[in-house]
Amino acid sequence: xxxxxxxxxxxxxxxxxxxxxxxxxxxxxxxxxxxxxxxxxxxxxxxxxxxxxxxxxxxxxxxxxxxxxxxxxxxxxxxxxxxxxxxxxxxxxxxxxxxxxxxxxxxxxxxxxxxxxxxxxxxxxxxxxxxxxxxxxxxxxxxxxxxxxxxxxxxxxxxxxxxxxxxxxxxxxxxxxxxxxxxxxxxxxxxxxxxxxxxxxxxxxxxxxxxxxxxxxxxxxxxxxxxxxxxxxxxxxxxxxxxxxxxxxxxxxxxxxxxxxxxxxxxx
Ligand code: ADP
Numbered sequence: 001x002x003x004x005x006x007x008x009x010x011x012x013x014x015x016x017x018x019x020x021x022x023x024x025x026x027x028x029x030x031x032x033x034x035x036x037x038x039x040x041x042x043x044x045x046x047x048x049x050x051x052x053x054x055x056x057x058x059x060x061x062x063x064x065x066x067x068x069x070x071x072x073x074x075x076x077x078x079x080x081x082x083x084x085x086x087x088x089x090x091x092x093x094x095x096x097x098x099x100x101x102x103x104x105x106x107x108x109x110x111x112x113x114x115x116x117x118x119x120x121x122x123x124x125x126x127x128x129x130x131x132x133x134x135x136x137x138x139x140x141x142x143x144x145x146x147x148x149x150x151x152x153x154x155x156x157x158x159x160x161x162x163x164x165x166x167x168x169x170x171x172x173x174x175x176x177x178x179x180x181x182x183x184x185x186x187x188x189x190x191x192x193x194x195x196x197x198x199x200x201x202x203x204x205x206x207x208x209x210x211x212x213x214x215x216x217x218x219x220x221x222x223x224x225x226x227x228x229x230x231x232x233x234x235x236x237x238x239x240x241x242x243x244x245x246x247x248x249x250x251x252x253x254x255x256x257x258x259x260x261x262x263x264x265x266x267x268x
Contacts, residue, residue, distance in 0.1 A: 001027040001189055002048065002158070007057035009043050009213075017043040019213040021057070025191060027157075030184040032200050033193040035210035041193035044210070045160050048191075049081060050074045062157070079107070082151030082188075084161040088143050090135045090150075096122065097131040100149045107154060121149050125179070141172035148179060158189045165196060177203060 002025040009018040018040045025031055033041050046052045047059060050066055059066050066077060090099050097118055104114045122128045125145045130138060135146055144164060151159055161180065165173030177199060184190040194200065200207050204222030208215060 001025060001029075001062055002191075003058075003060040005058040005060075007047065007054045007059060009040075009047060009052065010055045016213050018047070018054075018210075021210075021213075021215045023208060023215055023218065025189060027189055028184070028187055030181065030190045030205050031192070032203075032205055032207040033191055033210065034195060034197075034200055034207055035216070036195065038212075039210040040213040041195075041210060042162055043213075045083075045162055045191070045193055048158075048160060049083060050077060079154055080157045082154070082156035082159045084144070084147045084151050084159070084164050086163040086166055088147040090143060090146055092136055093134065095132050095134055096127055096138070096146050096149075099135055099146055100153050103150060103154050117153060118149075121153055125149050140168055141175060144168060144172070144176055145179070148176070148183075152183065152188075156188065158191070159183060161190070161192045163194055163196075164192060165194065165199060170198075173199065 004021050004023050007018055007021045008016065010016050021040075021044070033044060035041055043052065047054055048061065048066075050069060054067055057067070061077065062080065064077070069077060091102070094102075100118045100121065101114050104117060109117075119128065119131070122131050125148065127142065127145055127149060130142060135143060138146065144167075148159075148161075148164070151161075159180070164180065165176050168176060173196070180190055180192060181203075206221050207217075207219040209217040209219065
């Protein structure tokens with residue numbers, strides 16, 4: 001689903017943020033993208049969102065070569081990619097509901113449909129009680145959940161998150177990770193940029209390690225021991241992934257089938 005072939009990015013100041021990176025992220029996978037500060041993680045996410053263009057190489061998303069995508073087509077690509085930024089980027093003087101609804105308003109959906117989708121999502125993310133609170137009244141963990149709700153509301157196939165647990169205490173960080181794992185189990189491809197070595201070690205998910213713009217290592221998922229199922233039961237999350245349109249059982253089965261090794265996800 002996401003393929004990079006020999007991708008390099010040189011900024012105008014001569015900095016080589018990415019250097020000959022080739023990788024593939026399959027549909028329904030969960031990957032961590034890690035490396036020290038300045039390794040190129042955010043640049044890679046920005047290239048996938050076409051906020052920047054690669055200097056060399058090809059990037060394919062869902063089979064489309066985004067390197068040659070016209071500027072006018074970029075908004076259509078972005079509808080398939082939800083993004084959670086490190087600093088949340090919520091609209092401060094708006095409520096939780098308004099922050100999540102905005103993407104659907106831009107798409108021109110009717111008020112009833114917007115209310116239905118946003119409320120369903122807020123319910124699933126345990127935010128419904130806060131729907132009409134200004135986002136500034138929320139805790140850091142709640143604000144991060146609003147940012148995730150906003151990223152998911154137009155049912156993207158891919159979710160990109162830049163340091164989603166970076167500003168949270170460890171317990172809230174695990175809550176957010178569990179939420180991202182649930183979202184992935186329901187069929188969304190998830191890529192999380194993080195430098196949090198503990199999170200990476202703890203969850204044992206596929207990890208792409210960048211170092212000074214180069215892909216240093218591609219660590220596969222860690223398998224659990226035979227007979228050991230450490231997965232927590234999926235939370236009662238309801239949200240608008242592409243698979244949410246299917247009956248729950250079919251959705252669960254197909255999302256598990258599309259993941260490389262779902263049993264490898266470890267409970268926090
Ligand atoms: P990370 O997200 O891993 O911290 P970044 O992708 O932000 O890394 O940055 C990779 C390198 O590119 C760093 O050396 C950084 O200073 C440089 N860089 C990032 N953005 C720009 C920019 N807009 N202009 C010039 N250099 C940049």
